[in-house]
Amino acid sequence: MVNLISRNASRSAIGRFGPRFRIGFWRWVACIALSLIAVTLILPSSRRFLLLSAGHALVEHSTAVDSADVIVVAIDSGGAGTLEAADLVHRGVSQQVAVFHDPPTAADREFLRRGLPYDDRAAISTHQLRILGVEKIEQIPRSTTGSEEEGEILPGWCQRRGYRSVVIVTSADHSRRIARILHRALRGNRIGITVIASPYSSFNPDSWWKTRAGTRTEIVESEKLLLDMIRHPFS
DSSP, X not given: OHHHHHHHHHHHHHHHHHHHHHHHHHHHHHHHHHHHHHHHHHSHHXXXXXXXXXXHTTOOOOOOOOOOSEEEEOTTOHHHHHHHHHHHHHTTSOSXXXXXXXXXXXXXXXXXXXXXXXXXXXXXXXXXXXXXXXXXXXXXOOSSOSHHHHHHHHHHHHHHHTOOEEEEEEOHHHHHHHHHHHHHHTTTSSOEEEEEEOXXXXXXXXXXXXXXXXXXXXXHHHHHHHHHHHHOTTO
């Protein structure tokens, strides 16, 4: 009887103090975590380490590639991708370069209707590549914009042409995310892919926080990369 009363008393005490103890425990954990973050941000060396890590988290650091069937300039790589593609051709990686077709938007079509040209990025990139000494250039058909579409188009396009090794040239801030997208899209295909971050990119992972443009790029691309990791945690 005494033992039963003791057990009931103990359970009653746990019932009264258990939840309160757990709440207090997690408050201490939160305080310690926030304190560590604050100390890390205060210390210059730690702050720089965090900023560098955040910048390089966006960049795909691929090993050098000796040869490939084709070099593809990513949709949003701009002039940085065009320059790096030309450099890779002159290094002998591949003689074939492909750029994505740039379909006109509704505004572009209205300009055309009124007799005005629009900035066809694919045509501009093709013209620049020819000036830079690249002879074999083709356009990859597409209907919309966005990195996800690159992952939808490339596998079939490569298979139709018999390409088994592909180099994708893109901007530095975009390279990690597009690498995830393309490796996910090409899973199960016998197509080797290498994503190269163009050294001509305006985004510098070693000093992005020193400019407004770099900070804006870091924030926007980090959000996109985080969303891709949440949606596809195992890719």
